[in-house]
Amino acid sequence: MATRRTTMRSRTGTKLYAVRDESGQFKDIQTYQRAHAADLRHKSKAEKVAAQGPIEKKVRKAANDAVKSVKSSVRGAVAAVERAAKRAVKQVSNPQPARKTTVKDAARKTAGKPAVKNAAKKAAKTAAPKPAVKKAAAKSPAKKTAAKVAKKAAKTR
DSSP: OOOOEEEEEOTTOOEEEEEEOTTSOEEEEEEHHHHHHHHHHSOOHHHHHHHOOHHHHHHHHHHHHHHHHHHHHHHHHHHHHHHHHHHHHHHHHSOOOOOOOOHHHHHHHHHOSOHHHHHHHHHHHHHSOOOOOOOGGGSOHHHHHHHHHHHHHHHHO
16 A cells, blocks of 8 residues: 655755654655656556456456355355354253153163064064965056056166
């Protein structure tokens, strides 16, 4: 950023630039010739943008867009972490009371079903006859095409 400078002349008549600090004291004194040459060498932001070609402008825009995107995603991630931290603090500071369980519930969970019932169910499942599959010849032509379509759909999955 350019600082405001005061112009003055030395005893020999050379023009000077004097830069003052916040309290008004001289912070830096330069000859006008050197300061002016340095100013001419430095280009402003507007001059740099105007000197760019179309490709440089596109690249700079893409870079700026990428920076904005990363900043916004980082902001979102930080906000999510803050929400999770607040939730954790609330849970630790106000824990929910433990659910009351009766003695019967606890006994049921640990004991499970008797072995006799389990064995009887398994035997019943294996002994039961499986239903017979209907013959394809008994189907109507519309049902046959629907079955073919269903088979093709099952194969593509």
